[in-house]
Amino acid sequence: MSRTKPASQYQDFKKTLLKTHQEIQEAFREKHEETLETLQEVPKHVAAGSLAGMLLLTSPAPSMMLTQAAATAQAPEPTLTEIKSAMTNELKETLPATVDELNVEQKQKVGEILSRYFHVTALPNLEGHELNRVYGVIGAEQHLMRYPGDTMATHFQSSSEEKFHSSGMAPGRGAWGYFAPSLSEMNDEVVMREKYYIAVQTFLSPGWGEQTKELYQFFKYRKMLVVNPENGKAVVAVIGDAGPAQWTGKHLGGSPETMAYLERQDGRARGPVLYYFIDEAQGTVPLGPIILLENHEK
Amino acid sequence: MKNKHFYSHLIDESIVSAPLEKLELTLSEREEMIIIIHGNIHHLVLDLIMSELSKEDSERLLKHVVYEEHDSIWELLHQKIDSVEEKITKVIKDHLNEISQEAIKLINRK
Numbered sequence: 001m002s003r004t005k006p007a008s009q010y011q012d013f014k015k016t017l018l019k020t021h022q023e024i025q026e027a028f029r030e031k032h033e034e035t036l037e038t039l040q041e042v043p044k045h046v047a048a049g050s051l052a053g054m055l056l057l058t059s060p061a062p063s064m065m066l067t068q069a070a071a072t073a074q075a076p077e078p079t080l081t082e083i084k085s086a087m088t089n090e091l092k093e094t095l096p097a098t099v100d101e102l103n104v105e106q107k108q109k110v111g112e113i114l115s116r117y118f119h120v121t122a123l124p125n126l127e128g129h130e131l132n133r134v135y136g137v138i139g140a141e142q143h144l145m146r147y148p149g150d151t152m153a154t155h156f157q158s159s160s161e162e163k164f165h166s167s168g169m170a171p172g173r174g175a176w177g178y179f180a181p182s183l184s185e186m187n188d189e190v191v192m193r194e195k196y197y198i199a200v201q202t203f204l205s206p207g208w209g210e211q212t213k214e215l216y217q218f219f220k221y222r223k224m225l226v227v228n229p230e231n232g233k234a235v236v237a238v239i240g241d242a243g244p245a246q247w248t249g250k251h252l253g254g255s256p257e258t259m260a261y262l263e264r265q266d267g268r269a270r271g272p273v274l275y276y277f278i279d280e281a282q283g284t285v286p287l288g289p290i291i292l293l294e295n296h297e298k
Numbered sequence: 299m300k301n302k303h304f305y306s307h308l309i310d311e312s313i314v315s316a317p318l319e320k321l322e323l324t325l326s327e328r329e330e331m332i333i334i335i336h337g338n339i340h341h342l343v344l345d346l347i348m349s350e351l352s353k354e355d356s357e358r359l360l361k362h363v364v365y366e367e368h369d370s371i372w373e374l375l376h377q378k379i380d381s382v383e384e385k386i387t388k389v390i391k392d393h394l395n396e397i398s399q400e401a402i403k404l405i406n407r408k
Contacts, residue, residue, distance in 0.1 A: 009404060010327045016400050017334045028341045032348050035356045077324035157308065157383070188307060261312055289312040293325050 083292050084232035087117045091229040091274075099251075099272045101133050110134070114225060114276055117292050118234060121279035122225045129218050131275070132204035136251025138226075138273045139244055140259050140266035142170040146179040146194045147186060154183075157191070167256035175202070175242035176220045192287040193221055197240025198275065199253035200224075204246070223278040223285065226254070228262040230271065234290050235261050236278065261289050304368040305343050308387050314339075317398040320405055335397060339390050346389045350379045 029036065078086075094109045096102070102110065107124040114122040124134045143155055143164070152169050156162055174197075179190045202208060202219050219239045227234040235258050244250045252275060254264065264271055278285055318331055344363070348356040355378055362370045375382045 009321045010323055012404055013321060013331065013401065014327075014334075016404070017331060017338075017397070020396075021334055021338050024338050024341045024345075028345050031345065032356065035348065035353055035360065038353075038357060077326060079322045079324050080328060081322060083325070161310070191307075288310075291315075291325070291328075294329075 080292060083117070087113065087292065088229060088232050095135065095229060099135060099137055102135050107134055110274060111276055114227060114234075114274065118225060118227075118290055119293060120225055120236075120285050120290070121282060122276035123279055124276060126222075126277035126279060127218065129215060130206060132201055132206070133251055134276055135272060135274050137249065137270055138198075138259070138262075138264050139248065139250035139253050139270060140167065141197075141199050141241065141243075141253035141255055142168045143256060144170055144174045144179070144194050144197065144240060146190055147181065147183050148178060149183065150178075164256040164260070170241075174240050175199075176240070179240075189287075193238045193240060195255060195257045196235050196237040196287050197255045198224060198226060198237045198258060199241035199243040200239050200275070201244070201246070201251065202239070202242045223280065223287070225274075225276045225278050225290070226258065226262065227274045227276075228264060228271070229274055231263055232292065233262050234292075236285050236287050236290050238287065303340065303343075304363070304366075304371045305386050305390075308383060309339070309390060313391075313394060317394060317401045321401055335394075338393060342389050342393055343386055346385060347375065347379065347382070350385075 090113050091110065094106055094113065096106070102124075111122050111124055114120075124130060143152070146155075150169075152165060155169070156165070179194050180186045200219070202215065205215060205219075208215055221238040221240065224237050224239060225234060226237050237254070237258055240255070241253070244253050250266075250270070252273070254262065254273075259265070262273060264273065314335055315328070315332055317335075318328055323331065344360075347359060351359060351374075355374065359371065359374055362368075362374065379385070
């Protein structure tokens, strides 16, 4: 699985990036030299050296790290493409040819594969509860009102998010109501919950008729690992709504951001995803896109 | 990214790594590239802001940055710079577009 070609894209691209980095840094220092030099009285315990040094230390890419960056030989590592390919092949060997519900053995096996590749604990059931399926066709959902008065005009924080504008907003609230009681109580977690949510068929989950209240609370914002088994892309999403109706032929729905990242579409081009509970007993997993084999913040 | 900067909420991490998607990189190589990209973004954002502030305000800003006083940073920025979030988002987006173009050039060359 390891790369053998000597002149790698990594080396070429890194060279380009480092050159850009150096140019940006030098331009910054030159342009703001006077300001940087006058701030010598900042206490030494904050960082060593000049303020320019402190500024670099607050930068994600301090110079010392760059000079240590891998020139020395490292053990060959598989590329992410190769890892993704390995995972999707393993999934392909386990999943049925059509998008049917998995049997117990398949569910366990898939959970083990996903846990291993994404460094999370991915389970088909959690705390004695489960959904009707873990493998199903995903359709597109709209944006949800996060707080009373949230509209498409107020929904996006930056212009780069406006590509999701065309998805529109659902006319009613999600199954669990507003994500926050008011605009002033919005925070990053609320933003991310609405951004990366899925709608699942809670009403078809085992025991729903008998334990409705308990299951309603259990499913509310429950973190799920949602994986496109064809390209290996995955997000950590929350259960944010109930649906879709059975007659649609779809088994779950994804927010616009979720669908975009997973590269899943609705309509004729629709396809399946895997959706597993994430057990956070060992630590929290952040919402949003999740990369194979990456360590997560706890 | 482990360190949360005052502008981090304006960045969708999936956009930062998007230019790298088509390159043949290992996990550690990818992480390294992302760190460098974040370093570029940090300097570009600070340059943008400081270019619109007086010297005195730039000094105040930098102190807040070093001490990670995000609320104070945003109070200053909202007082002194119009549409500051849009400007920051644009400078980040422009830089990521440049990097994407470089990545595409590299792939096409191979």
